[in-house]
Amino acid sequence: MARKNYIYLALTLVCLLGIILIFVFDGYIGLYDSLVMDNGLFVQHVDGDQWDDNNEFGYYIPSAATEGSDIEFTYTVANRRFSAYEAPVAVTLWYGQDKIADLAAATLSAGAFAEAELTWTLVAAEVRPADFPEDEYYNAIMVITRGEVERRIRVNIQPIIYPAKEVVVTPSG
Numbered sequence: 419m420a421r422k423n424y425i426y427l428a429l430t431l432v433c434l435l436g437i438i439l440i441f442v443f444d445g446y447i448g449l450y451d452s453l454v455m456d457n458g459l460f461v462q463h464v465d466g467d468q469w470d471d472n473n474e475f476g477y478y479i480p481s482a483a484t485e486g487s488d489i490e491f492t493y494t495v496a497n498r499r500f501s502a503y504e505a506p507v508a509v510t511l512w513y514g515q516d517k518i519a520d521l522a523a524a525t526l527s528a529g530a531f532a533e534a535e536l537t538w539t540l541v542a543a544e545v546r547p548a549d550f551p552e553d554e555y556y557n558a559i560m561v562i563t564r565g566e567v568e569r570r571i572r573v574n575i576q577p578i579i580y581p582a583k584e585v586v587v588t589p590s591g
Contacts, residue, residue, distance in 0.1 A: 447498055451564065453571070454492040455481045469569050478559065478572040483542040485552075485578050493536045493562060497528035504528075505565040507536055511545065511573070512559045518545060521560070542575045553577050 455462040464479050483489045497503040504527040511518040522538035546556045556575040561568060 449503060450496045450498065451567070451569070452494050452496070453562070453569070454494070455571070456490045456492075457481065457483050458487055464571075478570045480572045480574055481560075482574040482576060483540070484576050485542055485546065488539050488541045489573070490539050491537065494533055495526050495528060495535075495564065496533045498531055500530050502527065502529050503534075507562065507564045509536075509538060510561050510563075511540070512561060513557075518558060526564070540573065545573070546575050 451466050453464045455464070462479075462481060468479060481489055491509075493507065493509075495503070495505075495507075504525060506525050507523065508520070509522040510520050521540060522536055524536050526534035526536060528534040540560070545558060550556055554577065558573045558575070560571040560573050562571070563569075
């Protein structure tokens with residue numbers, strides 16, 4: 419009789435271990451993308467879950483640059499699967515319904531449990547049209563397309579409101 423109880427205990431522990439492993443693998447296995455945006459003042463890190471949450475409410479994750487500066491982007495795809503992953507990635511910039519520029523394009527390939535990165539720089543002076551008022555914010559949408567997945571970032575280009583003062587050096591004497 420005591421041996422039969424140990425069998426049930428062992429089966430219970432094996433089932434419990436199986437349930438724990440299912441949760442671990444379900445939360446870890448898959449494709450995860452992230453974006454790092456560095457405008458020189460602060461660094462933003464955006465995970466795939468943040469895009470999903472924000473798109474549900476029609477909100478785009480913002481990034482900002484001051485006129486005359488630039489933003490460096492690093493898009494990372496983490497492949498946490500047992501097989502290799504390869505997909506084309508295209509980054510475009512839109513203002514309303516008009517496509518402004520193609521910023522980057524590449525084919526990302528990552529082996530099993532590896533990462534692949536794509537980096538590009540957005541120069542604010544090249545994005546803002548010459549006929550756009552200098553004292554207004556310019557808002558464009560950056561679209562990152564990876565296979566069938568589409569991510570959107572709002573890029574705000576801020577005008578220089580307070581121009582640098584000219585410093586006049588007078589000789590002391």
